[in-house]
Amino acid sequence: MAAAIPYVTRQTGMSNPSNASSSHRRASLSSFPSSPCPSQMSLSSRRARSPQALVTDSDRTSDLSSKSKTVSSAPSSQHSSYSAPRRPNADARSSRKLRSQYPRGSGEKHVEYILVASFDIDRGPVMEHQYPMAITGDENMLAELMLPDQAHARNQDWTIFFLHKDTSQEEDDANKRAKKKRQRTRRRRQDKAKGVINEEYEDDSNGDGNGDENEEEDPDQDEDDTLDDVDDESSDSEPEGGEGPPLIHVLNLVNTKHDKSVKRGAVVRAMAICTRHPFLHIYKPLLLLALEEYFKSPVPETLSMLYDAVNAMDLSLMPRLSIFERHLLLASDNRDLFVEKFEQMIQMRIAQDKADDSTADRSPVDARTGMKLSNISRAGTKAHVEGGSQSLYAVPRDTHEFESKVMYKGIPIPIKVPTAVMPETVGDFSLIKLIQNFSDAHAKSPQPFPLHPHLTTNGVNTHPIVVLVNGLLTQKRVIFLGHNMPSGEVAEAVLAACALASGGLLRGFTRHAFPYTDLTKIDDLLNVPGFIAGVTNPTFENHPEWWDLLCDLPSGRIKISSKIEPAPITEGLLYFQQQNATLAGIASGTTNTTQDLTGDVAFMADILKSIAIRHGERVIRAKWRDWILKFTRISAQFEESVYGASALYVGGEDEGKMLPGASGHGYVWSDDAAKNKELAGNVTRIEGWRNTRSYYSYIQDMAQVYTARPLKGLDLAHMHDRLRMQRLSPTQSKDIYLTLAKSIHSYDEICLLLNVAPESHAGLFYLALGLFHQDREVRVRTSELLGRISEHEAGQHWWKGLSRFEKLAFERIRREIEAEVRAKLEKEGLSPSLERVVT
Numbered sequence: 001m002a003a004a005i006p007y008v009t010r011q012t013g014m015s016n017p018s019n020a021s022s023s024h025r026r027a028s029l030s031s032f033p034s035s036p037c038p039s040q041m042s043l044s045s046r047r048a049r050s051p052q053a054l055v056t057d058s059d060r061t062s063d064l065s066s067k068s069k070t071v072s073s074a075p076s077s078q079h080s081s082y083s084a085p086r087r088p089n090a091d092a093r094s095s096r097k098l099r100s101q102y103p104r105g106s107g108e109k110h111v112e113y114i115l116v117a118s119f120d121i122d123r124g125p126v127m128e129h130q131y132p133m134a135i136t137g138d139e140n141m142l143a144e145l146m147l148p149d150q151a152h153a154r155n156q157d158w159t160i161f162f163l164h165k166d167t168s169q170e171e172d173d174a175n176k177r178a179k180k181k182r183q184r185t186r187r188r189r190q191d192k193a194k195g196v197i198n199e200e201y202e203d204d205s206n207g208d209g210n211g212d213e214n215e216e217e218d219p220d221q222d223e224d225d226t227l228d229d230v231d232d233e234s235s236d237s238e239p240e241g242g243e244g245p246p247l248i249h250v251l252n253l254v255n256t257k258h259d260k261s262v263k264r265g266a267v268v269r270a271m272a273i274c275t276r277h278p279f280l281h282i283y284k285p286l287l288l289l290a291l292e293e294y295f296k297s298p299v300p301e302t303l304s305m306l307y308d309a310v311n312a313m314d315l316s317l318m319p320r321l322s323i324f325e326r327h328l329l330l331a332s333d334n335r336d337l338f339v340e341k342f343e344q345m346i347q348m349r350i351a352q353d354k355a356d357d358s359t360a361d362r363s364p365v366d367a368r369t370g371m372k373l374s375n376i377s378r379a380g381t382k383a384h385v386e387g388g389s390q391s392l393y394a395v396p397r398d399t400h401e402f403e404s405k406v407m408y409k410g411i412p413i414p415i416k417v418p419t420a421v422m423p424e425t426v427g428d429f430s431l432i433k434l435i436q437n438f439s440d441a442h443a444k445s446p447q448p449f450p451l452h453p454h455l456t457t458n459g460v461n462t463h464p465i466v467v468l469v470n471g472l473l474t475q476k477r478v479i480f481l482g483h484n485m486p487s488g489e490v491a492e493a494v495l496a497a498c499a500l501a502s503g504g505l506l507r508g509f510t511r512h513a514f515p516y517t518d519l520t521k522i523d524d525l526l527n528v529p530g531f532i533a534g535v536t537n538p539t540f541e542n543h544p545e546w547w548d549l550l551c552d553l554p555s556g557r558i559k560i561s562s563k564i565e566p567a568p569i570t571e572g573l574l575y576f577q578q579q580n581a582t583l584a585g586i587a588s589g590t591t592n593t594t595q596d597l598t599g600d601v602a603f604m605a606d607i608l609k610s611i612a613i614r615h616g617e618r619v620i621r622a623k624w625r626d627w628i629l630k631f632t633r634i635s636a637q638f639e640e641s642v643y644g645a646s647a648l649y650v651g652g653e654d655e656g657k658m659l660p661g662a663s664g665h666g667y668v669w670s671d672d673a674a675k676n677k678e679l680a681g682n683v684t685r686i687e688g689w690r691n692t693r694s695y696y697s698y699i700q701d702m703a704q705v706y707t708a709r710p711l712k713g714l715d716l717a718h719m720h721d722r723l724r725m726q727r728l729s730p731t732q733s734k735d736i737y738l739t740l741a742k743s744i745h746s747y748d749e750i751c752l753l754l755n756v757a758p759e760s761h762a763g764l765f766y767l768a769l770g771l772f773h774q775d776r777e778v779r780v781r782t783s784e785l786l787g788r789i790s791e792h793e794a795g796q797h798w799w800k801g802l803s804r805f806e807k808l809a810f811e812r813i814r815r816e817i818e819a820e821v822r823a824k825l826e827k828e829g830l831s832p833s834l835e836r837v838v839t
Helices: 139-147 167-194 199-205 227-234 279-296 300-311 322-332 341-357 364-369 382-390 433-442 464-473 488-500 519-525 538-542 570-579 582-587 602-612 617-643 674-688 693-708 714-726 731-745 747-756 766-771 778-789 797-798 804-827 833-836
Strands: 115-118 124-131 156-163 248-258 266-275 400-406 411-418 457-460 478-481 532-535 549-552 557-560
Touching: 115 139, 115 248, 115 300, 124 139, 124 300, 139 156, 156 674, 248 279, 248 549, 266 279, 266 322, 279 300, 279 400, 279 411, 300 400, 322 617, 322 747, 364 382, 364 519, 400 693, 433 464, 433 488, 433 557, 433 602, 433 617, 457 464, 457 602, 457 833, 464 488, 464 549, 464 557, 464 602, 464 674, 478 488, 478 538, 488 532, 488 617, 570 617, 570 674, 602 617, 617 674, 714 731, 714 747, 714 766, 731 766, 731 778, 747 778, 747 797, 766 778, 766 804, 778 797, 778 804
Parallel strands: 478 532, 478 549
Antiparallel strands: 115 124, 115 266, 156 248, 248 266, 400 411, 549 557
């Protein structure tokens, strides 16, 4: 899946159908305002340009004789008897030291608080216990959230809500000191590599107040901390777009025990787990056991036992993936992707255990468990089961989930933690369930929507799911109403909607989401702009002034409020209409149209078809991620066409890295007419998005990702899309293939290429077409690039997806190269033994 890496426009000498804006509007990000709305830019500021100087890498493509590789004839696991060449390659693995997402001894708690509330017939919802300490805030409000409406009518119900709890001053100071320490260590290492001795570091080590007196350089610190810093900010505990500290996610279980000896004949209690991690659904089995235990023994010790058990869960063997690796893992169904990292983590742990054992007296238990630790088995396999106690460590059967366990009351509770978590993905929800709920009613009996430029981008018959996503993107107030439904199902719909609009790329939805709320908090709710809330009280339906979109879950209908604010006429819309007079009426969004200019009709048909043929949840999420990514790239092109520059585009084109036919950037269309039509269909949706939280958060995120992104001067997505979507001349395709082969060598560069060529988009198919190019140099360079990809940790799985026909072509080209080298050696009179060595 294409990584969402934006660029800033820079004028080149080559024109491209995908970049048809005139040359006088090409500008860099430095000329684009950072805080004001871009639509307020004056026309005079659009022509400002500030070209960026980029460092050009030297040509790393060597002579054929030095790059030739022999091909193994060992059978591969798929399609063909031809497998990729296997030679030691330093770039096949990441050069960064592998780390754990949750290291041992880090002190970070998986669960911060455990709450218990009950319903008192006289006082209403009451908070009974907060362990290990009280959460600052209104206890009565927390108790009301934990005991939803009509909770007594059901034996069991789940709710989810979020708490905005500020970090303490001590935590802030500790984080700042740790960040400064990493920065000093990185600068010291860089200066040491250059042979520079900086007195500042000597002063810090002497304890002048700026440094840590007891600071020691971490030997495990990565040499390249830039990407690690970005990963820190992209993890599940990150602040969203600089809007504050991470949320506390609360998973709440309500149980009703019928007892005729008490008032009203029932006891209603709720227990909640509060965690910073978004994968809070993993605690459901533990909450079921703990709440049952609390009914028997309602004392703080019961909470203490649960608190200690969940925080003792060991996740130290779960590897920490870079942002590009996470994108690859989430977009792939391959259960073995990055399995080498799990094996490496176990090997590191075994080595550490042996080192610890060599310095301390080993107990009998240690001696028993230390046998044959080097034999790592796969969880669930026969070897692992038969290994018994000797199978101390095991690789997960599916690398998408890390398998651990929690010992609760002596019972091992299996836990599966997602290895990769993207922004706005909280809990365990189903996009398929949400899409089906609102698609079935629309398919049986379509009901036209009132026209609104931001929402009905396909006219009055716009698909309800598209209306919902448009409302979320343009920051409308959205309410999910589930009358007589469990509050847990309503909360899941809210979380699914947040993930739908985010696509794992955009932020700002869950921070303003209320998975469950009630009528008593309506005043607080209305103070939040663009909220997404879940309710069960039907009173909300009778107050259209409270919401812009009402999603009625039982009926599967979406309503647009009669009190919704009209879409403003923006400068971008007017300027686009001036540029494209024939499309002015369609671009306004106020006229009904039956044309599918946005492609949303075809996209929803594809989504529903995938659901009908039983494609899994991961496939549907990947498709929506592609849709959101496409929307952001089209938005960048719209901004360039109208405003002359795009805040969604960081970087520039490095002419030293690419050949003339490979120049260009951004989204690709087949021709200018297709480009203008799609922009016309999206203009109102784009203009509505450009003034939202998610838009500005996305700009910040792209700036952070750009610092860690390899190949800053190349748009790999643009080049791959040209191969995939356009009819290119042999010269143009040659320039693209040679530019890719010249530029892509390192581990991260190959990861970036795989992101723009996901398995769902035919994988390496379009790249492998270079094996059949009429130019021999293109065929040879393409085979070398594919050889490097086949040795990559993730690329080897993409290689297996190539057809037998493409692998035969690869084999043929490698044999030709080998024959040329052999003939050259024979001509020079070298000995057969030397010939074998060179071959």
